[in-house]
Amino acid sequence: MDPVIQLSQLSKRYKNFSAVEDVSLEIEKGEIYGFIGLNGSGKTTTIKMLLGMVRPSHGSCSIQGRKIELSNHSMWANVGSLVETPYAYPELTVKENLEIFRQLRGVSDADAVHQVMEQLKLTGYADKKAGKLSLGNTQRLGIAKALLHKPEILILDEPSNGLDPTGIIEVRELFQHLAKDLGVTIFMSSHLLSEVAKIATTIGVIHQGKLLQEIKADGFKDLLRKRLVIDAREKDRAMTELNNAGYSAVFNKDGRIETTADYALQYPDEISRYLVSSGIPPTHLALEEEDLESYFLRVITQRKE
Numbered sequence: 479m480d481p482v483i484q485l486s487q488l489s490k491r492y493k494n495f496s497a498v499e500d501v502s503l504e505i506e507k508g509e510i511y512g513f514i515g516l517n518g519s520g521k522t523t524t525i526k527m528l529l530g531m532v533r534p535s536h537g538s539c540s541i542q543g544r545k546i547e548l549s550n551h552s553m554w555a556n557v558g559s560l561v562e563t564p565y566a567y568p569e570l571t572v573k574e575n576l577e578i579f580r581q582l583r584g585v586s587d588a589d590a591v592h593q594v595m596e597q598l599k600l601t602g603y604a605d606k607k608a609g610k611l612s613l614g615n616t617q618r619l620g621i622a623k624a625l626l627h628k629p630e631i632l633i634l635d636e637p638s639n640g641l642d643p644t645g646i647i648e649v650r651e652l653f654q655h656l657a658k659d660l661g662v663t664i665f666m667s668s669h670l671l672s673e674v675a676k677i678a679t680t681i682g683v684i685h686q687g688k689l690l691q692e693i694k695a696d697g698f699k700d701l702l703r704k705r706l707v708i709d710a711r712e713k714d715r716a717m718t719e720l721n722n723a724g725y726s727a728v729f730n731k732d733g734r735i736e737t738t739a740d741y742a743l744q745y746p747d748e749i750s751r752y753l754v755s756s757g758i759p760p761t762h763l764a765l766e767e768e769d770l771e772s773y774f775l776r777v778i779t780q781r782k783e
């Protein structure tokens with residue numbers, strides 16, 4: 479099956495500055511692709527090129543096999559998008575804004591506005607002026623506009639910007655439902671790996687305009703570094719015993735013993751047994767996993783030029 483979204487060697491230069499460099503990726507139907515990068519890494523520029531809002535300096539992108547052309551308006555019927563601060567008519571209410579959008583989009587179902595307000599929990603704000611909404615509800619309105627015409631493809635730049643923790647979870651569950659149950663293909667950017675890792679089927683890490691790494695969700699756990707952290711009343715003796723037994727261990731910044739030896743990670747119970755039999759029962763023994771943001775920073779700093 480052809481990819482729904484395809485970027486081929488996509489690049490954007492501004493004078494001497496390379497905002498996006500040689501980015502190629504493919505997204506299949508029903509996938510949620512999480513596009514992760516720090517501020518200024520090139521996410522918005524990539525998304526704008528994909529939406530035909532910025533002309534690439536080199537390379538191309540296509541949606542459903544059709545090359546993106548700035549002037550080709552018909553191809554956007556299947557696409558919902560959200561880029562930067564979503565625009566709304568500030569003097570009109572939420573409902574009126576969505577109603578205008580429904581007509582612009584040519585959506586014949588008059589109930590679509592009501593449905594999308596329910597989906598985004600905006601019904602309670604239907605009669606509030608868009609200009610008076612909180613940041614989170616402005617974002618919800620932006621997402622509502624992206625979903626109103628029930629597109630098969632969603633392209634969203636930092637969709638959880640401004641949302642509170644409950645909002646982040648609700649929107650995440652909504653995207654998951656759309657992708658899993660309705661086969662919607664989602665390309666979304668974020669600067670938080672921990673956030674997209676919860677729903678993305680593939681994660682792409684962009685740094686200084688380059689796509690550094692692509693990770694499939696099922697392989698992701700294996701990439702996180704693990705370590706066994708041990709504490710004992712007699713730390714130095716415990717360290718000596720572990721070293722004597724062939725486990726390379728170090729004291730970490732908290733003064734606890736830490737090892738990344740494969741056997742220790744696989745059989746922490748054996749380590750515990752060994753220390754007990756050596757007369758140094760551990761007071762703490764825990765298998766810890768690198769957190770996602772540390773992993774993300776490790777990936778981008780390792781590759782920094």
Ligand code: ATP
Nearest residue numbers: 492495497515516517518519520521522523524669
């Ligand atoms: P953020 O998370 O802060 O939105 P981002 O990953 O979306 O960041 P971009 O907005 O794509 O990053 O910007 C990438 C780089 O390109 C930045 O250094 C930015 O300053 C630069 N840039 C973007 N647009 C232009 C422009 N029109 N002219 C010159 N430089 C630009």
